[in-house]
Amino acid sequence: DGGITQSPKYLFRKEGQNVTLSCEQNLNHDAMYWYRQDPGQGLRLIYYSQIVNDFQKGDIAEGYSVSREKKESFPLTVTSAQKNPTAFYLCASSIRFEGEKTQYFGPGTRLLVL
Amino acid sequence: GESVGLHLPTLSVQEGDNSIINCAYSNSASDYFIWYKQESGKGPQFIIDIRSNMDKRQGQRVTVLLNKTVKHLSLQIAATQPGDSAVYFCAESGSGGYQKVTFGTGTKLQVIP
DSSP: OOOEEEEOSEEEEOTTOOEEEEEEEOSOOSEEEEEEEOTTSOOEEEEEESSTTOOEEOTTOTTEEEOOSBTTBOOEEEOTTOSOOOEEEEEEEESOSSSSOOOEEOOOEEEEEO | OOSTTTTOOEEEEETTSOEEEEEEOOOTTOOEEEEEEEOTTSOOEEEEEEETTOSEEEOSSEEEEEETTTTEEEEEESSOOGGGOEEEEEEEEOSSSSOOOEEOOOEEEEEEO
16 A cells, blocks of 8 residues: 555644654655645645755745655654744655655644743 | 634635635746645645646546636536535745745635535
């Protein structure tokens, strides 16, 4: 059963705490992405990775960090420097990074601040 | 439910009728377009895509129309069903080299049984 999995479904963060959101894909896709979704807004790109061991900042990278040590995995850490972390976080992947690329999304993680 | 659908334009359609959801895009260089469906609390699902060398593409119960002159995209859903209730949004990108994908804010489709 191929696809993208994200965990956990809900995550609670305390003040000053770093939290990590998991994203795994078994589609053998080269490129992976992290987006943030807020009510009434389009998806905003946080970070993307063209290929393993590479990643680049997106439009709203401040307060976030990522790693891409394996092709299948692209975890996102929300650091204490992110002052407004409450949002729905979506991970996506595409076969390749360049050219026409349909991005396929995971089920999302909702992050809430305690 | 989740808050993804708040503050979005809403289209209410009777079950069995056809739905038309519209999207205006701004980048005249965009030449690849995708429609996604997002149910409450879930990730977006790919519905259909279209390249700029086409003006119409059909899938199962869905048709996408592209008017490059006025930079307009529409998604038509035939015989709308309760399971079609969701937020629908379009995405645009170029196709040469790295091209950022820009996502629209979406339209909420409510199907009235």
